[in-house]
Amino acid sequence: MKLVYLNSLQCVWCGHEHQPSIKYKCDQCGGSLEVTYDYDSIFQNVSLDQMLGRREDTITAFRELLPICPDMKPVSLGEGWSPLQRASELEQRLEHQQIYTKNEAVNPTLSFKDRPLAVALSVAKQFNVSGVVTASTGNTGVAAAAYSAKAGIPCHIYVPKGTPKEKLAMMEVYGAIIDEVEGNFSDAYVVAGEEAEKKQWFNLTSTFLNPYAIEGDKTLAYELYLQYDGVPDWIVIPIGAGPLLVSCFKGFKELKRAGKISKLPRMVGVQAENCAPIVRAFQESRDHVQPWDKPDTIAGGIADPLTSYPEDGTRTLMTLYESKGYAVPVSDDNIRKYQKLLAQGEGIFAEPSSVTAVAAIESMKNDGALAEGESVVSVITGHGLKDLKSLL
Amino acid sequence: MKLVYLNSLQCVWCGHEHQPSIKYKCDQCGGSLEVTYDYDSIFQNVSLDQMLGRREDTITAFRELLPICPDMKPVSLGEGWSPLQRASELEQRLEHQQIYTKNEAVNPTLSFKDRPLAVALSVAKQFNVSGVVTASTGNTGVAAAAYSAKAGIPCHIYVPKGTPKEKLAMMEVYGAIIDEVEGNFSDAYVVAGEEAEKKQWFNLTSTFLNPYAIEGDKTLAYELYLQYDGVPDWIVIPIGAGPLLVSCFKGFKELKRAGKISKLPRMVGVQAENCAPIVRAFQESRDHVQPWDKPDTIAGGIADPLTSYPEDGTRTLMTLYESKGYAVPVSDDNIRKYQKLLAQGEGIFAEPSSVTAVAAIESMKNDGALAEGESVVSVITGHGLKDLKSLL
Numbered sequence: 001m002k003l004v005y006l007n008s009l010q011c012v013w014c015g016h017e018h019q020p021s022i023k024y025k026c027d028q029c030g031g032s033l034e035v036t037y038d039y040d041s042i043f044q045n046v047s048l049d050q051m052l053g054r055r056e057d058t059i060t061a062f063r064e065l066l067p068i069c070p071d072m073k074p075v076s077l078g079e080g081w082s083p084l085q086r087a088s089e090l091e092q093r094l095e096h097q098q099i100y101t102k103n104e105a106v107n108p109t110l111s112f113k114d115r116p117l118a119v120a121l122s123v124a125k126q127f128n129v130s131g132v133v134t135a136s137t138g139n140t141g142v143a144a145a146a147y148s149a150k151a152g153i154p155c156h157i158y159v160p161k162g163t164p165k166e167k168l169a170m171m172e173v174y175g176a177i178i179d180e181v182e183g184n185f186s187d188a189y190v191v192a193g194e195e196a197e198k199k200q201w202f203n204l205t206s207t208f209l210n211p212y213a214i215e216g217d218k219t220l221a222y223e224l225y226l227q228y229d230g231v232p233d234w235i236v237i238p239i240g241a242g243p244l245l246v247s248c249f250k251g252f253k254e255l256k257r258a259g260k261i262s263k264l265p266r267m268v269g270v271q272a273e274n275c276a277p278i279v280r281a282f283q284e285s286r287d288h289v290q291p292w293d294k295p296d297t298i299a300g301g302i303a304d305p306l307t308s309y310p311e312d313g314t315r316t317l318m319t320l321y322e323s324k325g326y327a328v329p330v331s332d333d334n335i336r337k338y339q340k341l342l343a344q345g346e347g348i349f350a351e352p353s354s355v356t357a358v359a360a361i362e363s364m365k366n367d368g369a370l371a372e373g374e375s376v377v378s379v380i381t382g383h384g385l386k387d388l389k390s391l392l
Numbered sequence: 393m394k395l396v397y398l399n400s401l402q403c404v405w406c407g408h409e410h411q412p413s414i415k416y417k418c419d420q421c422g423g424s425l426e427v428t429y430d431y432d433s434i435f436q437n438v439s440l441d442q443m444l445g446r447r448e449d450t451i452t453a454f455r456e457l458l459p460i461c462p463d464m465k466p467v468s469l470g471e472g473w474s475p476l477q478r479a480s481e482l483e484q485r486l487e488h489q490q491i492y493t494k495n496e497a498v499n500p501t502l503s504f505k506d507r508p509l510a511v512a513l514s515v516a517k518q519f520n521v522s523g524v525v526t527a528s529t530g531n532t533g534v535a536a537a538a539y540s541a542k543a544g545i546p547c548h549i550y551v552p553k554g555t556p557k558e559k560l561a562m563m564e565v566y567g568a569i570i571d572e573v574e575g576n577f578s579d580a581y582v583v584a585g586e587e588a589e590k591k592q593w594f595n596l597t598s599t600f601l602n603p604y605a606i607e608g609d610k611t612l613a614y615e616l617y618l619q620y621d622g623v624p625d626w627i628v629i630p631i632g633a634g635p636l637l638v639s640c641f642k643g644f645k646e647l648k649r650a651g652k653i654s655k656l657p658r659m660v661g662v663q664a665e666n667c668a669p670i671v672r673a674f675q676e677s678r679d680h681v682q683p684w685d686k687p688d689t690i691a692g693g694i695a696d697p698l699t700s701y702p703e704d705g706t707r708t709l710m711t712l713y714e715s716k717g718y719a720v721p722v723s724d725d726n727i728r729k730y731q732k733l734l735a736q737g738e739g740i741f742a743e744p745s746s747v748t749a750v751a752a753i754e755s756m757k758n759d760g761a762l763a764e765g766e767s768v769v770s771v772i773t774g775h776g777l778k779d780l781k782s783l784l
Contacts, residue, residue, distance in 0.1 A: 055618070057475060076477070077475065078474070078475020078476075078495060078498060082470070083449060083468075083469065083500070084470075085468070085470055089544070103470060105500075106470060106498065106499065106500050107498065108475070108495065108497075108498050109741075110502075146739040146740075148739075149738070150738060152481070166780055169780060170741070170777065173731075173732075174735045174736060174739060174741065175736035339565075340567075343538075343541060344565075344566060345541065346542060347500070347538040347540075347542035347566060348469070348500075349538070349566065383502075384565065385777055385778070386777070388561060388562070
């Protein structure tokens with residue numbers, strides 16, 4: 001099988017191009033890589049309108065715009081097409097019309113991670129790897145375990161010692177092999193990388209490491225375009241390193257390139273105020289993100305200090321600038337407050353990290369960033385049930 | 393607002409017809425009620441093909457075939473369109489081609505109950521009730537709490553004393569009022585009924601009590617028709633009292649009436665072998681279901697002995713006969729075995745009750761009920777994460 005529509009893996013920093021293969025870093029400068037496409041060939045074979053009209057799972061519907069062979073059935077659990085809903089109660093409370101939620105908790109393993117992992121396991125099958133490996137403490141691990149099970153590929157997950165039993169049980173049920181690593185997530189990250197290297201297993205670890213996986217996040221843009229019937233003014237996304245935000249924006253740029261839309265949305269990155277390396281850099285108008293010293297927040301899913309890969313944060317920062325976007329820090333108190341408001345007003349039970357995307361709207365209004373009449377979509381990235389303990 | 397397409401609430405036992413209103417029992421004989429429609433009027437205004445072509449949530453897409461006013465926006469959290477997937481690993485293991493899963497865990501509150509509760513709360517708004525009430529220990533309670541929050545209607549849930557903290561937390565997060573009742577589910581059922589009567593609140597309790605709610609289950613049939621592109625030979629559904637099975641079959645009968653299909657699927661009801669009142673009646677070719685003495689199974693979601701409403705079981709039994717269907721008991725050991733197989737082979741983590749729909753296929757094959765070449769769809773009714781404790 002061949003990845004026929006792919007041009008290259010291009011370094012986002014120095015521009016050097018590589019043949020599509022299992023690769024995570026630029027040969028020249030060590031920078032992170034991005035999949036580039038031969039869009040003319042793609043749209044010669046299938047029009048964007050044809051793709052947008054398909055009713056299959058999102059990865060299958062948009063497979064020609066993803067690093068998936070045309071003659072391959074993608075590894076899918078039926079991900080995507082999560083609901084976009086008007087948030088009437090929030091609109092009243094915030095005295096702002098046109099607030100929407102895109103509820104990614106309605107996915108097979110209850111988070112947006114199903115998009116990149118469906119693509120990652122499809123690519124793993126194409127490359128005929130004998131196993132996949134990831135470091136994770138949460139959503140990525142659960143999604144990796146489930147999609148590996150569907151693909152019939154062994155999955156090895158490294159978790160930091162002390163990861164809650166519930167999360168381990170969720171990964172174990174799908175048959176993943178789990179190893180606890182002394183230390184924190186960064187230590188697990190290193191061990192996973194070493195194993196991937198040694199065994200030539202495919203490394204699915206989040207952040208921007210795997211250039212293929214994050215392409216799956218683009219499908220969020222295609223769906224939003226269809227469901228919103230156009231382009232919302234603002235899209236608010238909780239960010240750790242920020243691949244969802246960057247890839248969602250890439251998806252909109254592809255829609256613009258194909259002539260479907262003429263304007264682009266403005267992207268908003270949200271972080272917990274006690275772990276906000278990208279927000280801090282944005283607020284200080286810097287051109288590089290510095291790691292955060294001591295993360296301290298209940299929003300575990302985005303509590304990434306970017307210790308060993310601050311340049312991933314910089315990549316997200318550049319998208320914020322490019323999209324004329326914005327960045328917002330949210331306090332734990334506001335997360336607790338908005339978790340309740342979102343559940344009781346909109347019927348959506350979101351995990352603490354996800355709630356930041358809604359809490360941020362209040363700040364955007366207070367700061368004057370969000371003008372009257374502008375529409376805003378908050379992306380709810382994961383289900384609250386996965387972190388029920390924080391509630392009990 | 394008027395329920396313009398509704399003909400009546402008709403008694404399923406004596407045929408007596410009533411004006412659509414808040415009503416749970418036949419005035420003449422006390423039997424359970426069913427919504428009947430003026431199909432000619434419906435299809436004069438909108439064709440079935442038009443409905444099938446819509447991309448909205450399932451309740452909105454099929455609103456004209458539900459007890460929802462045409463000029464009302466249904467109460468929705470984006471339910472439905474759950475994935476239908478080929479189960480290749482199970483096919484190999486059971487040496488039978490054409491096995492599919494319809495994964496209802498991919499719904500906003502992680503179970504099929506989102507379908508009936510979306511309809512129930514839409515109807516509650518139409519009748520302008522001041523509150524809703526339900527007895528529940530599980531999926532119904534969580535869905536009722538979430539959809540009530542979205543509808544902005546107070547929700548009172550009666551649970552038996554000793555209901556696990558996790559399930560109470562899930563209902564509480566949406567702002568429902570929860571009261572523990574001394575005794576078991578039947579006691580909670582009685583108290584909920586009394587409160588509904590006294591306060592004139594809408595009673596959402598599962599089983600066949602609320603004639604409007606269960607109409608939402610028909611959407612499963614419309615989706616299956618579209619996703620399967622026709623009619624599968626067998627549809628396997630875990631049953632307590634069995635409203636999902638009965639309403640799904642009603643949906644297929646509507647499709648046949650509208651000329652979209654010429655044959656009907658054969659319906660299979662599955663129960664845990666230590667709480668199997670309907671299966672027992674089917675196996676003994678009886679025409680009435682008797683309550684079960686002492687339920688004893690890990691499949692909590694379908695462990696309904698039908699103590700105070702065995703006639704609800706009889707209604708389901710009649711559908712099994714009408715559809716030339718089948719009934720299967722499943723042991724707890726097989727539930728545990730298939731929970732693992734389903735997660736590790738297909739990437740689907742299902743609650744114990746749901747797993748019975750897959751385990752049943754083995755029995756159908758062994759009994760000679762399922763012939764070679766026949767297709768079978770197992771409906772996975774709820775997510776395993778809701779019952780993680782049984783795993784830990």
